[in-house]
Amino acid sequence: MLNNSQIRYCLDKMAEMFPNAHGELNHSNPFELLIAVLLSAQCTDALVNKVTKNLFKKYKTPEDYLNVPLEELQNDIRSIGLYRNKAKNIQKLCRMLIDEYGGMVPTDRDELTKLPGVGRKTANVVVSVAFGVPAIAVDTHVERVSKRLGICRWKDSVLEVEKTLMKKVPKEEWSITHHRMIFFGRYHCKAQNPQCEVCPLLDLCREGKKRMKRKDQS
DNA sequence: AACTCGGGGCA
DNA sequence: TGCCCAGAGTT
Structure with a gap:
């Protein structure tokens, strides 16, 4: 050892x-970062960046993700693997953000982990990159x-x-x-x-x- | 602990 | 063609 x-x-x-060396998934606001990291599971960050570039022009807020049918969101992230579950999770997550967190991304790691599709790794990236909280x-x-x-x-x-x-x-x-x-x-x-x-x-x-x-x- | 989701990129 | 990729949820 x-x-x-x-x-x-x-x-x-x-x-x-x-x-x-720096995170290529760095984004201007916590919400976009959260979505980007969530999409990045089991796929290359280059592909995520390509998809989010267009995605974030169309979807700015949690409400935007809920105002389209699931099929449309799935289609918008189709080129990413695991897109069916990821789209479902994003809509559920946006619903929770609005209902339970006032439409804001929670700054607490344990609260983040309660969101669908957000595990410990994703939560750690969000708190450290978006909120400056020490985390590995x-x-x-x-x-x-x-x-x-x-x-x-x-x-x-x-x-x-x-x-x-x-x-x-x-x-x-x-x-x-x-x-x-x-x-x-x-x-x-x-x-x-x-x-x-x-x-x-x-x-x-x-x-x-x-x-x-x-x-x-x- | 093993299984599943999954299209794109690369050899 | 075959294999892998900034994981998470379920069994």
Whole structure:
């Protein structure tokens, strides 16, 4: 298991590798951010950005999403996977925002999680990006990178990964940590073909050293 | 813990 | 063609 200074070293290296790491799902207001993150499940952010570009011209408020038939909203996000459930969730979510939150996006993480289609990861992204609340959103990239490097254990749940990171990283760096690990995981420490040969973290990476050894033997 | 939703992008 | 993608809900 890596100690705090080793983790610090890893995060600094990631920052060097991706100096302009930032959330591409950043939007001007919390409501648009929430919709965008909700749409982004199991699909690339490039595709989400393409769809939301037109979507947000047509739909500005929660009311706008409720003023069209479900089929029309589904059609408007058709090019995104899982669009049937996502459209249903968006309409339910907008109904809840109006009925229970005065049409505003709640600023509390636990309140956000009550909304349909909004899990812990989505809620963490919204509170950290839109409201500046320190939070680490653990997605598949963050989870994989944490486990490979040895920041946490292999069998740890997503929640345990989040808790470990919060314990080992200073609070004021939680949000940026999330973005650094995402970029590192997406473009370098990839699920399928990790670039261990040219990785600056190889010397202290548990999984990387194992992989390189296997490669030598074969 | 495993299963399902799902069209687009890329090899 | 086949495989994967800034997940969440249900069983």
